[in-house]
Amino acid sequence: MKLTRLSLFMLGTLLACTQTKSTDPIDSQLPGTWALVRTTYGLTQLSVTPAQTGRSETLTFTADGTYRRVISGTSPQPDQSGRYYTGNNPGSTAEKQAIFYPDEQTAQPYSFRDGHLFLYERQPIGATIADGSTYEFKRQ
Template structure:
């Protein structure tokens, strides 16, 4: 009696390859929100060169920044003394991994600032500068999540 094992093995291999080549549906996952999402109120400014720290009221103005987006991009709005002074799009990058330290790139004017979110819900933003440059003695702005 002649065996059909080689044909059966070839047919099985062919069916497995067809099944593996089929397009699979996307997982249906939703990208997580950006870690900077929310409304943040300025609490203090630490000046780079002198390391002098002043509160927002000592600086003479109030400021809030609201971010709304997914983990990599979204929109933002900056209010100073209750008036809108800026709105636009942003993107985030995380050069060192994680999601609490990274860079915010403001797409409208191609500026950027590094950020860090600490466990006490404080967002620290570096001095904003043109993309690709650093301000050596720039200030650090601390914002409390509202």
């Protein structure tokens, strides 16, 4: 009986000391800091740069599943941060992958082309926004 209790105590101690790690998948291409280079509006297909709008945006994704969004310039917004993971796009857009933000219960389809990250309109998980904007980011 003593051996069983001691074994359980040691196992509990070992488990308590083990570092927890997110089990949610992260696309290995995503971690890093990305700067907005162009926004293309869905309905009009008008493309504008941060220099034209006076508004800059950076996104930082970490390999451990956290992100930070900073918007500054003519229309600054509070920094946004939280958890994220990547997976199959639940919406019906052409992009196969999406970034999921579980704290906000939203998803954002994305793709990579020519070393740039293309993010599409963030939406409630499972919804599809037909004429949303596209945000093009370049790695810093």
